Amino acid sequence: MLPFWRPLLVAGVTTLLGRSNPNLSGLQLFASALGIYLTSGGYYTLWLMYKTFPRDIKAGIRYLKVQALLWDAGRKNMSIPKLFMENVHKNPNKIAFHFEDTAWTFTQVDEYSNRIANYLVSQGFQHGDTIALYMQNRPEFVCTWLGCSKIGVVAALINFNLRFIPLVHSIKVANSKGVICGVDMQEEILEVMEELGEMKIYISGSGKEVLVKGAIALDTALSAAQPLPPPQLDSVSFTDKLVYIFTSGTTGLPKAAIIKHCRYLFFCSGVHYMTGMTNDEIIYNPLPLYHTAGGMAGIGQVLIFNNTAVIRKKFSASRYWVEAKNYGCTVAQYVGELCRYLLTQPPRPEDKQHKVRIMFGNGVRAEIWEEFTARFNNPCINEVYGATEGIANVINIDGKTGACGFLSVLVPGALPCLLIKIDETTGEHMRDESGLCIKCGPGEPGEFVGKIKKNDPVRDFDGYADKKATQKKIVRDVFTKGDFAFASGDILVQDEYGYLYFKDRMGDTFRWRGENVSTTEVESVVFKEAGSRDCVVYGVEVPGVEGKAGMAAIVDPNREVDLDMFLKGIQRALPSYARPLFLRMLTEIDVTGTFKLKKLDLQKQGFEVNHIEDDLYFLDNKAGKYVSLTEDLYTRICQGQAGL
Secondary structure, three states: OOHHHHHHHHHHHHHHHHHHOOOOOHHHHHHHHHHHHHHHHHHHHHHHHHHHHHHHHHHHHHHHHHHHHHHHHHHHOOOHHHHHHHHHHHOOOOEEEEEOOEEEEHHHHHHHHHHHHHHHHHOOOOOOOEEEEEOOOOHHHHHHHHHHHOOOOEEEEOOOOOOHHHHHHHHHHOOEEEEEEEHHHHHHHHOOHHHHOOOEEEEEOOOOOOOOOOOEEHHHHHOOOOOOOOHHHHHOOOOOEEEEEEEOOOOOOOEEEEEEHHHHHHHHHHHHHHHOOOOOOEEEEOOOOOOHHHHHHHHHHHHHHOOEEEEOOOOOOOOHHHHHHHOOOOEEEEEHHHHHHHHHOOOOOHHHHOOOOEEEEEOOOHHHHHHHHHHOOOOEEEEEEOOOOOOOOEEOOOOOOOOOEEOOOOOOOOOOEEEEOEOOOOOOEOEOOOOOEOEOOOOOOEEEEEEOOOOOOOOOOOOEOOHHHHHOOEEEOOOOOOOEEEEEEEEEEEOOOOEEEEEEEOOOEEEEOOEEEEHHHHHHHHHHHOOOOOEEEEEEOOOOOOOOEEEEEEEOOOOOOOHHHHHHHHHHHOOHHHOOOEEEEEOOOOEOOOOOEOOHHHHHHOOOHHHOOOEEEEEEOOOOEEEEOOHHHHHHHHOOOOOO
């Protein structure tokens, strides 16, 4: 039991003492109360107060700022484009984006987005329609979905690494009525034109001819569109859908998570206020803009808070601190692998010459945390935890090593999130005699969940475009009978001070290269390319590397799979981060009573070459082929010498 019952015990006993002996003075009663409190272990409560009270007060004040902004925006029915346009009026010539050799002012972003809005109206798009945005990082990406939002059209932000089935699925699952494709992504669209049918295709960008038959050159069309705000702007509501951001969830193909204007504002303002940012920051953001981290938490600082962002087409470890210094950046973004890549770079003067004082993102390993901050001029690492679609969100506001956030131990329930116990064998939630979920104590791993409150901009769970997928993320009877909570699918552990630490992912998803990888999706490709052989895909830990690398176990007793052809097939169908790094060729595979392939034991064995008799292979990207996993190669991988 937590120590917070002790003050009640003290109050009760002191009251009884006072009534039984009215001659006791106030000082004597106080002394008695203090003695009871301390002997019952109350010193522990005092210690927790001493350690966590400053943190909790700071977080409480900052969270009130978030709530105040949300309340004001809700009262005024402010949409994201309206909030952005307020910044345009305040600082029309301030730089919003630095990109390569160009700079976009707030006015330029506003006018381009207005042209997008007015043009789409002329094309027949209406409030509530969806259009897919398949484009690499550049300012036009942001301007395009912002323009869509000004007329209530929902942009589905497609991962530009997707190909074939996952690409078509992502476009269709959001019920897209058209696709805006970057000029350098046309070949990928050409490969799936038959599946897209009569869908409208718009090619954004210049420098290359339009290859897609019947597609419209968007830049040419926009030159005739009005740069003034569209009349439909006033019809867009605070609670309308803003964009779809795709997440792999826990199983299957990518899911279109619904991001409303109010949720976008909550997420971005949470990062802004909880990290202690101001409105004068210059943010280094080399992350993919279709992601929550880069496209919402990062870009939102520009749109909502008038900050400036440096964006890149692609992350470069060698240019990270050089550009952060050159642009005068004060805030920088990361995902876990990004930090490890930076540490592997040779030392440069820029490592400590920059002005970055805050870094926010997710996935920094505790093992490299202190080494990273010491080398790169001691920025405060504000690790953020929260699924794109989820409402169980926390943040590490004070740079506590390894923590992804915290829950108050002095005021339990201040944030309606908690860890609940999971049966490790079945994966089911454990429940008490009354049927409620069982809360984890300090040091006990459990699934992180957040209570759902309908019609609340912070606590409501909007889910996915697919309603069935939405229902799978809801757990009932958690805090009280009849309630609902969002199940994150992640296993966390909490220490005695309330700090939370990420432990693992549930279900069939693992994280590699800063991306969520769905084993179900990869298995479908491996099954096909391995000649319809039984197979399972899972993530395995690699010493010293964040996340889990993909490993495929294939039933191939006669070793008939042509590994060169197999590799060509998965390269064609899967993005680089989803391709299995390890292969295991099996003679047979166990199945459950319901004919499901077992993979837990395989996952536990990993790629331990000395304890596995099956043939093992490693994807040598430099050689461009799968090579036998020998003891020497295994040692080099474990020692970080294999170039992962």
